[in-house]
Amino acid sequence: MNMLRLSWKYLIAKPLNTGLNILLLALGLAIITVLILIQDQFENKMTKDAEGIDLVVGAKGSPLQLILSSVYHIDFPTGNIDMADAIALSKNRLVKNIIPLGMGDNYQGYRIVGTNHDYLDIYNAEMVSGVIWDKPFDVVLGNETAAKLGLGVGDTFIGSHGIGSSSHEHDEHPYKVTGILTPMGNVLDKLILTSIESVWYTHDEGHDHEKFETPVAKTGFPETDEDREVTSLLVQYRNPIAAVQLPRFVNSKSALQAASPSFEISRLFELLGVGVKLIQGLAVVIIIIAGLGIFIALFNSLKERKYDLAVMRTLGASNGQLFLHIVLEGVILTFIGAIVGILIGHLFLAVLVMQNEQGAISGLTAMVFLVEELWILVYAVIVGIIASLIPAWNAYQTDIAKQLTKA
Amino acid sequence: MLQASNIEFYYNSNQKFEIPDINLKSGDQLLIIGKSGSGKTTILNILGGLLKPLSGDVKINGTSVYGLTGGQLDKFRGKNIGIIFQKPHILSALNVEENLKLANFFAGEKSDLISPLLKELGIFDKRKSNVNTLSEGEAQRVSIARALVNNPKVILADEPTASLDDENASNVVKLLQQQAVKYNAALIIVTHDQRVKDHISNQITIGGES
Known part of the structure; x- marks a missing residue:
């Protein structure tokens, strides 16, 4: 006792x-x-997801929406921008690197994001199996995506239009899994990554099979003589002055909008x-x-x-x-x-x-x-x-x- | 073993309690008889270290009880004085055995008396029982066991027979006497119950003849 x-x-x-x-x-x-x-x-x-992304540029609309859709992949994109505008911006001396994103499709709720290899580098992504995409319609799966969908390297699937729920399917061009990422503990885990070209060609009417065999752009923008669009751009600053000047410069152009992830997120937390x-x-x-x-x-x-x-x-x-x-x-x-x-x-x-x-x-x-x-x-x-x-x-x-x- | 000398106490100076000097050796027994209101319980409280007298001294085993302060007095009381009340007053949140263990704990003792005592008092089978399931007689025996478990020098019983029938009353007094002899403790019973008179020859009557 x-x-x-x-x-x-x-x-x-x-x-x-x-x-x-x-x-x-x-x-x-x-x-x-x-x-x-x-x-x-x-x-x-x-904070982790937004690391390495200084600025997001996209179509006019809500800046918070732009951040949520392009960095965290949870909201809908604000719209598309002209690639000519994007390329013009990439030549700005304040920009160190610019990564284009093309969105609009999904497979069973998992977003298909068209981008280049630099996007993986931001997060230091590594492959658990397979290799990074090289040709149009090659895709790399986030670890969780692969596990939940039960897909492995070499498997194919058909994407559907839209971001959340599927509407009509793009039945002509199946995607082919070339690689799977290691578990990252960030937004990549739940994405399906591919080249910008894949996203373009899915939505094209005609079939140019020669085009489908050409290797895609690994960095920067794909070369094309057609009028193309991208959804948004992830920008890294060259120097601190860019943080002051670049957003103002972008926003003054009528077609584009720039939003800073850190600013928008602190605003979100405030709300x-x-x-x-x-x-x-x-x-x-x-x-x-x-x-x-x-x-x-x-x-x-x-x-x-x-x-x-x-x-x-x-x-x-x-x-x-x-x-x-x-x-x-x-x-x-x-x-x-x-x-x-x-x-x-x-x-x-x-x-x-x-x-x-x-x-x-x-x-x-x-x-x-x-x-x-x-x-x-x-x-x-x-x-x-x-x-x-x-x-x-x-x-x-x-x-x-x-x-x-x-x- | 127990000496009480020159004790004076009153709540109201017109109505002093007359408290006789008491001197008992180990194994001695004393019956204090008095009517209700004669101050029986007050005497018992003073002897038990529960109520400090206005003057006078209580010595148990050579220690002046009211010379001790605070926690010392509490420990001394737990170790050396076993008190049995008119009602058993067993802690109902604990079972029979735990009640005895608690007495050990508060006195700072670890005794091996628990099982033998419960056996002697015929309540060993009930050691894990909830207190509320005990009969009146059983409960009274538990309270006796609890008073004895620290092997006290003095056992004080306040009207231990009041709520019992003739047979049980006689049993309880005999039990107290037996245990006091066995553990060589001084026993004082305070009562107005005439039935107890025949058992103990050493008697004091206070507050006039009843």
Whole structure:
């Protein structure tokens, strides 16, 4: 028998009361856990995906939409731009490198993105098997795409028009898988990558089979004498001055729009922040109510237990031990509440991720434990101590003789 | 073993309790008889280190009880004084055995008396039982076992027979006497119950004849 066991015995003597208090506290803490997990991973992922991309240039529209579609591949593109404009921009002395993207097709919900080999270099992508595309209709699959679709090197498939759900299929030209990427932990995992040419030729009416056998452009823009379009451009600056001058230069041209990923993402977080604050507030209110619940439960049980406490004193307990006895009850309650809350939070996120396999949060994982979660534990225990202080003080002051004579 | 001398106590100075000097050796037994309100329980509380007298001294085993302070007094009480109340007052969140273990824990002792005591008092089978399932008599025996588990020097019993029938009352007193002799402790029973009179010859009556 020791103090911890004694307090524990008194808690399980009232399982319903104890369970309710634990559950209420756990609920509040679960909400906070989910928020912390999502926020941390979201920001991490967002920052990681945008690394190496200084500026995105595309058709006029919402700058946030341009970023979401071209960097994170979650929203629809703003439209296409003329390749002549794009090539003109690439000759600007402030531009170090420019990577064209061509979008518009998907295969079973996975986006087919036409680009060049530089796009893979931004993320230092490596192949787990096969080689990078060389000819039109050669594709490289992100690791998760390959796993989910069950495709391997040498397999073929037919893309469909549109970005999310399929409308009509481009049945003439099957794509051929030439390689699969290693798991990257970023946006590449869920893409189907190919050359710009593939995207063009899929949408062309005629069939020029000679063209299909010509190797595609590995860097820069493909050479063509036709009027071609691309969806957007990922730009890397040559020097810091570019950050000031280039966006202004691009935006002044009527057909183009430039957006900075870091700027747009911080704007997005600012917008989301209001909602996050609201949910956080709700969680704090629940935790305060849980704390009050624990306080009331201890305070009420103390009335019934005055005699027990006096008997403990006659058995040799000091008033300090009685104080500790009550505080320990509060601490055990909140400690268990915190553990349960953190587990519920992770479970909740796991379910959320499972149900959104291709959505924006699909890249998150519930299997990560953060240092912040230890703080949840600490805060919960502090709530327990505060809630039990007054009842514990009452226990401390138990007048043995008076209490025993009363009965 | 137990000496109480010159003890004075009152809640109201017009109504002082007359408290006789008491001097007991190990194994001695004493019956204090008095009507309700005569201050029986007050005497017991003072002897048990629960209520500090206004003046006078209580010595147990050579230690001046009220010379101890705070936690020291609590530990001393747990180790050396076993108190049995009119009602059993067993902690209901714990089972029978755990109640005894708790007494050990608070006294800072680790005794091997738990099983033998429970066997002697005929409640060994009930050691894992929830306290609420015990009969009145069983509960009283648990409280006696709890008072004895630290092998105390002094056993104080406050109206231990009040709620029991004749047969059980007699049994409880005999049990207390047996155990006190066995563990060589001084036994003081405070009661208004005339049935106890025949068992203990060493008697003090307080608050006038009843």
